[in-house]
């Protein structure tokens with residue numbers, strides 16, 4: 001069926017306004033904060049977009065996919081190629097430069113890019129002044145780990161995702177590229193294409209967008225806050241992809257983009273001013289593996305000192321030589337006290353037993369074994385992606401889940 005609603009002359013249906021204050025509050029809670037569109041005290045201003053807008057005379061904006069620290073991401077219908085795409089509209093600042101450069105490098109050097117979400121086109125959107133926003137066009141993918149309740153996804157699909165992601169990380173590392181921002185928001189399942197459907201049919205499947213004019217900002221063009229799509233499990237495919245190369249770097253690059261993954265996924269060495277390394281990705285990978293296997297992050301944030309406190313509680317004291325190097329506020333001297341030992345209640349084996357009582361002892365031991373070969377403070381001692389793929393316990397887990 002053709003996307004008839006994309007043709008001129010049809011009734012425009014581009015979502016709904018909130019029906020009451022609760023719905024409006026929900027929308028403002030889910031969407032990017034309105035002040036990111038303001039030019040006041042804000043270097044990284046976002047570009048206002050509204051549903052129904054055609055960008056670059058080609059992309060009809062139909063829904064919202066998400067947002068990140070440096071962009072908003074929109075679902076648009078490519079009127080030329082008649083397919084849905086994801087448009088990443090990048091904030092002002094230098095965000096886009098590294099992302100484009102490294103993706104071009106990936107296309108040249110990475111052997112298997114089939115599970116990487118790489119841009120297919122790019123264009124710019126001028127602002128009211130002389131500046132402009134860069135837009136990257138991507139193939140549209142499905143839900144990221146954070147946007148879908150993991151319980152609804154069969155364990156075999158989750159373990160298949162873990163294996164695919166490790167292969168993807170291994171192929172990036174083989175080409176000398178570190179991702180540096182591996183986290184659940186950047187990992188996504190595939191989605192059955194729905195670009196043949198009418199817009200209202202798409203809205204029926206993905207949820208109707210709720211929108212409002214961006215509040216409190218003196219806008220220079222029309223722009224809306226919009227709730228994102230909710231991809232139903234029936235549309236999810238088992239392919240698992242990695243996106244967002246904004247912080248990625250080649251080992252030989254002299255410059256390193258500033259920035260961290262969210263704390264749950266950030267390796268402790270990175271939080272102690274150590275050199276960027278492939279091993280940082282491995283720590284983050286294992287935190288994602290933990291989400292996929294346990295459905296929970298490995299280290300809680302509610303203990304004193306946040307997630308690093310959670311690591312110490314579980315794995316024991318950090319290396320003494322890191323004392324004084326913690327990059328965030330709230331560090332504790334006790335983290336480096338070598339006389340401390342892990343709290344037996346919170347060691348990895350206990351977490352696995354608690355979160356996965358359904359798994360038998362042999363499986364739990366395999367999972368503990370792989371986690372303890374990567375959750376090692378010294379980056380040089382962590383297994384590499386290639387080693388983990390060959391690791392007998394990792395292979396045994398994958399075999400159990402048929403992947």
Ligand SMILES: Nc1ncnc2c1ncn2[C@@H]1O[C@H](COP(=O)(O)OP(=O)(O)OP(=O)(O)O)[C@@H](O)[C@H]1O
Nearest residue numbers: 065066067068069070071073086138140141185244
């Ligand atoms: N190709 C895509 N298909 C579907 N959804 C996407 C796609 N690309 C991005 N998204 C959604 O948009 C969100 C933000 O994208 P992305 O992480 O690339 O932005 P960012 O500004 O670089 O974020 P961060 O602050 O994590 O670096 C993702 O978490 C995901 O939900």
